[in-house]
Amino acid sequence: MNLIKQKLTELDPDLLFAVILSLCVFSFFAFSNPLFFTLNAGFSIMERFAVLGLVGLALTTLNAGFSIMERFAVLGLVGLALTLCIIAGEIDLSIGSNAALSAVIVVRLTDSMGAFPAIGIGVLCATLIGLAQGYLIAYLKVRAIVLTVGTLMLLRGVALFAADEKTVMLTDFRMTDFIQEKIWIFFSPASLLVILLFITVGVFIKYTKYGREIYAIGGARKEAIASGVNLKRPMMIVFALSGFCAGMGGAIIGLRSGTAQPLALQYLLLAATVAAFIGGVNILGGKGSVIGAAVGVLTVNFLNTGLVYNVTPSYVVQIYLGVLLLIVIVFQTLSILYDKGKQRRLLLHDTALTKQKMIDAYKSVLK
Numbered sequence: 166m167n168l169i170k171q172k173l174t175e176l177d178p179d180l181l182f183a184v185i186l187s188l189c190v191f192s193f194f195a196f197s198n199p200l201f202f203t204l205n206a207g208f209s210i211m212e213r214f215a216v217l218g219l220v221g222l223a224l225t226t227l228n229a230g231f232s233i234m235e236r237f238a239v240l241g242l243v244g245l246a247l248t249l250c251i252i253a254g255e256i257d258l259s260i261g262s263n264a265a266l267s268a269v270i271v272v273r274l275t276d277s278m279g280a281f282p283a284i285g286i287g288v289l290c291a292t293l294i295g296l297a298q299g300y301l302i303a304y305l306k307v308r309a310i311v312l313t314v315g316t317l318m319l320l321r322g323v324a325l326f327a328a329d330e331k332t333v334m335l336t337d338f339r340m341t342d343f344i345q346e347k348i349w350i351f352f353s354p355a356s357l358l359v360i361l362l363f364i365t366v367g368v369f370i371k372y373t374k375y376g377r378e379i380y381a382i383g384g385a386r387k388e389a390i391a392s393g394v395n396l397k398r399p400m401m402i403v404f405a406l407s408g409f410c411a412g413m414g415g416a417i418i419g420l421r422s423g424t425a426q427p428l429a430l431q432y433l434l435l436a437a438t439v440a441a442f443i444g445g446v447n448i449l450g451g452k453g454s455v456i457g458a459a460v461g462v463l464t465v466n467f468l469n470t471g472l473v474y475n476v477t478p479s480y481v482v483q484i485y486l487g488v489l490l491l492i493v494i495v496f497q498t499l500s501i502l503y504d505k506g507k508q509r510r511l512l513l514h515d516t517a518l519t520k521q522k523m524i525d526a527y528k529s530v531l532k
Contacts, residue, residue, distance in 0.1 A: 184460055186443060186493075241359060241462045242417075243433045244440035245366060246410035248458040251441055252370075253403045254383035254450030255302065255309035257295070260411045261433040262320035267291045267415030268425035269324050272333045280340055280420060287419075288412035294320070295408020299401035309404075324427035333425045341420040355417050362413075366406065367455035379403055384451020435483070439490045440465045448497055464489075 243260055250257045267287040274283035298316060302309050335341065344355055370376035378399040381389035390396055414433075419425040444461030446453030468489065472482050 186464055186489075240433060240436050240440065240465065241459075242362070242410040242414035243437035244444075244462045244465075245363065245455065245458050246407040247434075247437045248441045248444060248446050248453050248455070248461075249366070249370070249379065249403050249406055250309065251446045251448075252383045252450060252453040253379050253399060254386060255400070255403070256313070256438075257298070257404060257407045258310060258313040258434060259294075259298070259317040259320055260407060260437070261430045262317045262324065263291050263294055263408055263411035264415035264418075264433065265425070265427055265430045266294075266320050266324040266327065267412040268419035268429070269328045269333050269427055271416045272335060272419040272423070272425040273327065275340060275420070276336050280343070284416045284420075287416050288409060291412025291415065292405055292408040295404040295406070295411070296401055298408070299404030300397060302404070303397040303400040321428065328425065328427040330427070335423040338423045341423060344417065344420045355421075358413075362410075363455055363459060370455065375399065375402055380451055383447075384449075436465060436486060439486050439493075442490060442493045442497070448494065449501075 243264065246257065246260055267290065270290060271280075271283045271287035274286060278286075294316070298309070298312060301307075302312055305312075345353055348354065348357065370379055375398065378389070378394050379402065381392075381394055382396060382399050386396075415425075415430070418430070440461035441453070441458060442448070442461070443464050444453065444457030444459070446457060446461075465486070468485060469482065472485065
């Protein structure tokens with residue numbers, strides 16, 4: 166019993182709250198709508214994984230599932246990218262624009278070069294953009310929110326130029342059939358790729374020196390720099406990963422739909438931010454995990470799928486996401502205040518104990 170109590174006290178309260186919240190959202194829709202909890206949507210579930218980052222229930226028909234995937238195509242990858250940025254104490258506001266530019270590049274080049282070279286070029290461009298942003302943020306010592314507002318608008322302009330201010334479309338849609346091919350009944354190449362990416366990033370940030378530097382610059386940047394951490398390195402890694410995720414997400418949505426719009430994917434930032442904060446990433450940085458990001462994305466997945474089943478208008482979905490984000494922020498704020506209060510009580514207790522020992526020592530000397 167004591168062992169169980171000790172394990173419970175060691176759990177991250179933010180991650181535990183995220184899991185409980187995800188289960189509550191899932192349970193609500195599972196009991197209120199009988200179509201929500203079905204077993205004949207396995208492949209569509211894993212397709213939603215490639216979009217949202219973790220297995221979530223999809224619609225019972227594949228066509229309906231694909232229509233939802235087009236709306237939330239890269240949320241999982243973007244949620245992972247934003248989680249890493251917020252852990253580092255920053256945020257990448259240009260991630261939706263970067264994804265849209267990648268989608269335009271991939272769709273535009275696929276007809277002439279083939280899908281795989283086009284994916285490589287699109288993802289490489291997005292990664293280099295993220296790498297450059299990370300370098301400039303560290304070199305100029307500016308906050309990412311300032312720089313990425315500029316790159317957000319810049320990349321939209323570049324995407325419009327690359328697309329000739331129109332929707333780019335494939336001429337041969339059969340070239341991209343491979344990305345939706347079923348593997349082992351439940352998987353697709355895209356979903357397997359996202360699973361591998363989540364595992365790789367999770368191992369990297371938890372078990373490598375460079376991953377620990379990302380946590381260090383987010384939780385205590387001045388102390389990390391004073392201890393010898395080069396700010397450029399973790400910042401460039403974080404924003405390069407952010408660019409890579411944006412590029413891969415843009416490539417997936419572009420190839421799935423066969424089209425790319427330079428002004429599309431504007432909804433990604435809000436939904437992915439909600440997923441990141443639900444997953445337990447700290448508002449102040451320095452705290453969060455890939456598992457938390459996956460749980461957060463899963464929660465948003467449950468919410469969106471359940472609301473779609475209930476034929477909820479799109480503006481109501483945005484309201485629900487906003488309310489969910491406020492609930493998480495309030496919980497995190499209360500959790501921070503509780504931790505500060507606990508530290509203060511421990512400090513007062515130690516001070517009182519030290520004072521009592523000094524009094525006892527003084528009395529023994531007098532005797």
